[in-house]
Amino acid sequence: MTRLREALKGMADEMPAPASTVDLAELALANHQRNRRRITVATTFFATVAIVGVMTAGVTLTGARQVAQEPATKTVPDLPAGSVGALSLAYPTDCKQVREPKPGIDCSEAEWQVVTRVGKTYRVPQALTHTVKDRRVPVALSRDGRMFAYYSRQAQTYVVRDMEAGTEVTSPVKVGEERIDIGSMLVVSDDGRYLAFDPREGSKQPGLLIDVRTGKTVSLNGEYEAIGIKDGLVEMVRYRKTDLWLMPVKGGGKPVRFDGTYIMFSELAPDRRTVAAVEFDELRRNKLTLLDAKTGRMLRKVPVRGVPAKAGLVGVRIWSSASEVVLDYQVGVRLRSYGLNVGTGRLRHLADYPDVGFKQAALPGSW
């Protein structure tokens, strides 16, 4: 059996066996009969009532995905004008399970919510979560959480909001909603001036670097993914080789090639030379590699100590100091951040994030 088949089997085995208390056949029969009664017996008025009843009963009976909680839109205030302070997290709210007109998931009412560093949550209904073609729309937080970039359907382009100053800048360059495709990516610079947009991760479609002050754009090589903008350099990675290209925001520069397959790149360290990444074969060994971004040379390996039990590394992010890089782990259903001292290999717990489920949470400097 091939690795693909083995991996599919492994994934399939993650599906837990049905609980002994749940009889799938009886549930299906009950829902089917309830549905038939609704269609054949009810008057228009009662049919309307029955639909609501069936929806509610169906969800309760199946014990499956919960319908998105109403309070998300009723109790969370809108992002006010003015300053609210830097953000620690942005996440999209749940889509809704619907039974009519066809059973499925409706994301038309999903919205982005942001959490400030002091723990206040706000709705940002003007930030689009899904395109008309149902593609997920990313947002981006700058490394310090001060800048929040989102897509505005009304403006048909990206908007950068300074959360400290409360000001907004709309990109003078329009980006049609239809350009946002599967796995679209977005990163924003610390000063909010530059946005890098990749229409489709993993494709060769060129990306776009936008200077939102001047409207000037630079096309980004589609074979690379832009993962950060810092100190006037766009950090771009091509995974197959692996190549790293620190491209000046005006364009130019050239990539360096690393000997090996690396994933989960950090931003450029404060020494403007080092990046941390995970060598693909070493992900299971909790080992980080420091690489020279100028020569492509491997500098050294850092064995990570003190990894929490049942934790999976999901990203290597920003440098909090010259000796500490931030790692994000998924522990159960929650996301936790740790600072890794690259000298000692020790982890320092930095933050726990609210349980916002398996969604596209955006963290400062994440991509």
Add this chain to the structure above:
Amino acid sequence: MDRHEGFREFVLARQQALRQTAYLLVGDTHLAEDLLQSVLMKVAGHWHKLARGGNPEAYTRKALVNQYISWRRRSQPEVPSADPPEHGVSYDEAALDRIVLRRALAKLTRKQRAVIVLRFWEDLTEAQTAEALGCSIGNVKSQTHHALARLRTLAPELSADFQEVAK
């Protein structure tokens, strides 16, 4: 005998396999349960026909795939990067493959993902896959080619394996 007895037996015998297929299609336990439940509801409605010489399993599989593809506003709750390992902090190779594959599958179109699941998990032939998807064999070949090409891009570390599969 209860007229639904056959349906109950069918569900009892096949539920875990159907749940796993649903899970591979949507990548989320709860959504998979929703998908399967909505499909079984339809199967229950057609059982009297299926019991008279139909092929309940093929019908259910086809309904599962079609329902999955037609969920126009499906959320994608899969974590785009990784899942926690099942065995504490150490990743074995298989766990790593699953993480990479899950991430890559999440970026395929619904039809491409369905083709991968039907061809390489259900082990259906191209003709059976075409029947399940309601398309031509040529379309299945083309979708498989594109899906594997995309997986090669998204999961280059496994590309040798995909090339092997594509042969």
